[in-house]
Amino acid sequence: MNTELIQLALPVLAKGLVATILITVISVAIGFNFGLGLALMRLSENRYLAGFARCYSLLFRGTPLLVQLFLFYYGLGQIAFIKHNPFTWWVISDGTRCAVMGLALNTAAYTSEILRGGLMSIPVGLKEAAKAGGMSPLLRFRRIEFPLAIRQALPAYGNELILVIKGTSLASTITVLEITGYAKRLMSQTFAIFEIFAIAGAIYLVVNLTLIMAISLLERRLMRYEGR
Incomplete structure (x- = not known):
C-alpha cells in the first residue's frame, strides 16, 4: 500500500473518527435511557403502556436503519408541523443531529428488549425478599433489580454497542462526514477505492476491538463474586 496515501488518508479519517465517536456516545446515552423506559413499560401491568412499547419495538426493529434515516432526514421536513416548529426543524435540518436521533431511536428499541430480558431473569424470590424487607419499589429497583x-444483559448489550458503531457508517448517506463519509470523499479525490476503504475498515476494527476488550473487563469485574 502506498505510504503517501496512508499519510494523506489517516489525518482525514481521524477527523471522521471524532464524529463517529461523538455520534455513538450521544446516541447510546439517549437510546439507553429511552430503552430502559420502554423496557419498564413492557413489564408494566398497564396494557396501554405495554402495547405502546411493544409496537415501538416492532416498528424500529422490523425496519432497516437506513430507511429510518432517510425518512427522518428527507421525509419529516415535508410535514408542515415539523417544518414550522423551531425545535423539530432544528433537529432534522442538520445531518448529524438527524443521525443521532435515528440511531438513538433505533438502538432504544433493541436496548429495551435486552434490558427487558435482564429484568425478567431476576428471581421472583429475590424481589419478594426485598419487598418483605420493607424496600420501596424505587429502592428495590435501584439496589437490586437494575444492577x-x-x-x-451486558454481553448482549455489548453487541448492540458494536452494531451502533457500525451503524454510524450509514450517516454518510445523509451528508454526515464521519469515517465512511470522509472515506467516500477521499475515494472521489484519489480513486484509490480499495486502499481508502481498507484503512477505514481498519479504524472501525480497532475501535470495535477496543470496545470489546472494555466490555470483557467490565463483565469480569461484575462477575468477580460469582461462584464464591
Missing part, C-alpha cells in the same frame, strides 16, 4: 439486570 442484576445489567449484569445479565
